[in-house]
Amino acid sequence: xxxxxxxxxxxxxRGLQLSPxxxxxxxxxxxxxxxxxxxxxxxxxxxxGQLISVHGEKGNTDxxxxxxxxxxxLSASQEMARITGQYQHAQLILREGSDTxxxxxxxxxxxxxxxxxxxxxxxxxxxxxxLQACHALLxxxxxxxxxxxxxxxxxxxxxxxxxxxxxxxxxxxx
Amino acid sequence: xxxxxQLRELxxxxxxxxxxxxxxxxxxxxxxxxxxxxxxxxxxxxxxYEDRTLFFDFLQLEMGxxxxxTPKIQLYTVPGQVRYAGVRKLVLRGADGVVFVADSAPxxxxxxxxxxxxxxxxxxxNNLSLEDTPIVLQCNKQDxxxxxxxxxxxxxxxxxxxxxxxxxAIYGEGVLDTLKAITRxxxxxxxxxxxxx
Numbered sequence: 001x002x003x004x005x006x007x008x009x010x011x012x013x014r015g016l017q018l019s020p021x022x023x024x025x026x027x028x029x030x031x032x033x034x035x036x037x038x039x040x041x042x043x044x045x046x047x048x049g050q051l052i053s054v055h056g057e058k059g060n061t062d063x064x065x066x067x068x069x070x071x072x073x074l075s076a077s078q079e080m081a082r083i084t085g086q087y088q089h090a091q092l093i094l095r096e097g098s099d100t101x102x103x104x105x106x107x108x109x110x111x112x113x114x115x116x117x118x119x120x121x122x123x124x125x126x127x128x129x130x131l132q133a134c135h136a137l138l139x140x141x142x143x144x145x146x147x148x149x150x151x152x153x154x155x156x157x158x159x160x161x162x163x164x165x166x167x168x169x170x171x172x173x174x
Numbered sequence: 175x176x177x178x179x180q181l182r183e184l185x186x187x188x189x190x191x192x193x194x195x196x197x198x199x200x201x202x203x204x205x206x207x208x209x210x211x212x213x214x215x216x217x218x219x220x221x222x223y224e225d226r227t228l229f230f231d232f233l234q235l236e237m238g239x240x241x242x243x244t245p246k247i248q249l250y251t252v253p254g255q256v257r258y259a260g261v262r263k264l265v266l267r268g269a270d271g272v273v274f275v276a277d278s279a280p281x282x283x284x285x286x287x288x289x290x291x292x293x294x295x296x297x298x299x300n301n302l303s304l305e306d307t308p309i310v311l312q313c314n315k316q317d318x319x320x321x322x323x324x325x326x327x328x329x330x331x332x333x334x335x336x337x338x339x340x341x342x343a344i345y346g347e348g349v350l351d352t353l354k355a356i357t358r359x360x361x362x363x364x365x366x367x368x369x370x371x
Contacts, residue, residue, distance in 0.1 A: 048176075
């Protein structure tokens with residue numbers, strides 16, 4: 001635990017790259033949490049807000065927007081904790097509502113987990129499940145990936161530019 | 175940048191930065207208004223009661239496949255008001271590219287410069303360097319009386335080589351050109367990075 005006001009800013013890691021096998025492991029972990037908790041909905045995002053995985057009933061929720069907001073929520077809480085000298089690793093934000101409870105948890109320095117459960121589910125059990133899931137997720141991303149897929153944009157710069165121009169033109173109307 | 179291999183998606187984060195009231199949210203509103211709803215999310219805005227950006231605006235676009243991957247472009251704005259410096263740093267986390275929206279009013283020259291330096295320091299705080307981060311300059315509000323020329327704004331910011339566009343974002347002018355330019359720069363950088371892996 002670090003409790004100093006003079007603590008330097010939290011280190012901002014660069015983008016997270018996952019291999020297909022890591023993605024599958026992450027999916028398995030979160031599917032298991034969804035059932036054992038049980039949770040209504042789970043979302044895993046990169047700390048920058050980019051979506052990694054969603055599980056359960058999303059209903060009308062836009063996962064992209066939710067990922068951005070969850071990451072923003074965690075960032076704001078981390079910063080609040082930091083400027084008041086209360087920053088701790090593995091922060092968990094809990095919101096109790098009338099029907100559901102939501103948790104937002106740091107997963108190491110690179111990911112953030114959002115989970116929504118029914119109000120009737122025991123909070124202690126849910127917290128334990130989240131903690132275990134976070135450990136398991138961290139193990140997955142810290143192990144070296146065996147099947148790193150290479151991103152191949154096998155195009156000339158001109159071809160790439162044309163594809164982008166055409167792609168944006170095709171979805172744009174004046 | 176985040177690649178989801180299972181869904182074959184390439185996620186990119188672009189942040190619109192600049193001084194207060196320079197037109198960052200207006201850019202996103204125009205994109206939201208002019209992009210086919212099937213290819214964009216709803217716009218999320220975290221605002222104050224005075225309708226000013228408190229945390230960020232967010233909008234996601236989805237383009238057609240490029241080399242088998244679907245680019246998903248996430249557009250964010252930062253709050254421009256001076257007091258929200260901490261928030262701007264947070265929103266810049268993991269940015270793949272930045273659009274700096276300058277206000278072309280001569281009376282806002284100083285604010286542009288302060289915001290530019292603020293951006294540079296927050297990029298550094300996020301382990302992003304000015305040299306390696308794709309940045310496009312948009313000189314907005316070119317329709318106002320006595321608007322600064324693009325060359326004046328570039329001189330003010332001491333940036334000679336930067337890609338720069340004039341804009342009247344409130345009318346949608348220059349918004350698409352800017353978006354195309356930053357997307358090209360970000361994708362070109364991704365391409366170069368992957369070619370050297």
